[in-house]
Amino acid sequence: MTTVEPIRLLLFLVGAASFVGLNAAYLVWVERKSAGRFQRRAGPTEVGYAGLLQPIADAIKLMSKQLIVPPGADRFLFRMAPVMMMPPAIMAFAILPFSEHLVAIDFNVGLIALFAFSSFNVIAVMLAGWSSRNKYGIISAARVVSQNVAYEIPMMLVIITMLLVSGTLSLTGIVEQQAGAFWNWNLFNLAANPLMPVTFIIFFICMLSETNRAPFDMAEAESELVAGAYTEYAGMGFGVFFMAEYANIIIGCALAVILFFGGWHSPIGVFPGVIWFLLKLYLLIFIVIWVRWTFPRTQFYGLLNLSWKILIPVTLFTFLLSSVMIKIF
């Protein structure tokens, strides 16, 4: 095993990095194309067939742009912020099981590790806002921190509820418990918790908020904060933030698939698991895009009120409920 391990690691690095890169590029295309459809227009059509080369053209444009550090900014932190954004996102991909065999490391504390990695992006966004010495950036940084603190709690409560149901921290283990037909998925596991769909919706809301997606995109609320923490970033500095944002969406949706939708398990028993995993993943990502182009942005205190006054009490209740249910049955 020891001779295979470095090769596996290398393969994983290449695989995860290219998966993130490809997805970030083509999710932008999907987002622009579907936004076009929602808005009764065509979306990108010029570059390549149906605009398929548009992400590549965008990437070339971003990479060829000058990197500007605004005067008065903290140069080191300003450059560091995008760099700090990306590695945790790629690391998180190491733990995600795409199928029974397609997983880099089957950690026995995978769920905790995943959270450790995905919570890291707050620091990067905060540093970006702080170091660029832009008042909009600083407001954005303050918002990101309080938003993430507020939404980490209900998210954690959901995770603890799911832990009660599954009894393991290993992501592979959680998926394997949901084997069989789709009524074995945790989402329909009403015996353990009759409010499971509610738990999923809360998880989804928290995930949108943690990844700074609309309607909770307080960090880059463009009508208020121009581009928030990213205002001063040009070229690939911005590009990296953009990629990491999509990487975080993929991680969030993948976690939802693992926790609630039976991971790689097929509801009807055809096709290999990885196809089902990706299918479920992209369906969820499509919903994320759909939400963004449908709803207006929430107000900041409305966002915090939602977390502290609604989500946390409800998650506490579902948590208690599933504890009782598990004790009884």
Added chain:
Amino acid sequence: MMELQPVHATGPQETFVLNLGPQHPATHGVLRIKLTMDGEFIKDAVIVAGYVHREHEKMGENRTWAQFLPNTSRIDYLSAMMYTHAYVGAVERACGIQPPSRAEYIRVITSELNRISSHLVWWGAYLLDLGGMTPLLYAFDDREKILDLLEALTGARLTYCYYRFGGVLEDVDDNFIAGTRAFVKEFRPRLRMFRRLVSENIIFRKRVENIGIIDAEMCRKYGATGPMIRGAGVPYDVRRAEPYSVYPELDFEVATDPAADSMGRYKVRMEEMEQSLRIIEQALDRLPDGPVMAKVPRVIKVPAGEYCYATEAARGRFEVRIVSTGKLIPHRIRLRTPCFGNLSLFEEAARGMMLADGIAMMGSLDLVIPDIDR
């Protein structure tokens, strides 16, 4: 843009100055507001207007009465018809020209179409301010139909110079009448769809209800008119208060809402679009035959004196006051534009609000920056 000061030089500060504009996505143009912020709360707002000042009033003093006509449609480019109407009306009143009845009806139809297209731009842009990006495209879809109709009639898509002293430039044709009727028919369900999609959305309602209270008292103090004061429950509409053209003959209601918040102003504008459709329908039914141009001398000479004429533009009361000394060129043209008054109250109304709420309120003022700066 940012006024950078090292922290140690000024000592610990509790407030900071945030420049909203002149280039900011929410100011829709080149408005600058200097906000004194306490965290996310607006402590004070100083409006810096004048970035697109074009001296329209001064330009009026060195060209003939007719040559000033195109200027009027460029003050508030979104409601050009009503603005031209006010100027043309003032000169007609001064010279005692009575436009033919058909021309007056055509003016009402085109003005109301223009009002709908203006409100549609506001509706889309307001939702854009609140972070909803899709409604803008829906609004522009319908607005496009109005612009196509008016383009075929007037030759311009935005800055119409269609009303002339004594009537209108060209008579309407059957295509325009049929097209307008078709538009009225298909816009009603669309308006219902807008209501269902947006007005009842819970996130939207949380963002606008009880946000940005501007009561009738404050409106009077700053001279805010139009949907601003009607959204505060005062049924003040120039079309009813100082009737002009053929509005007295038409049956429509002045939309008001007692709420005085952003939602109140939103509802008033949505209702106004509905009422405009009613006006257009009636005017099309009653459209008389006859000429569209009265007998007007080739060179207009306005008798000495002061005259004024007000119209209800999409954003409120637009009034033109002209002073003539009997010469070929005006002595003075004074334009009372609604957006100036509507913006002036921002300073008082925004105090103590959060930044995002302040922007939600500013969007509900429906500002057109060139209209403020003239």
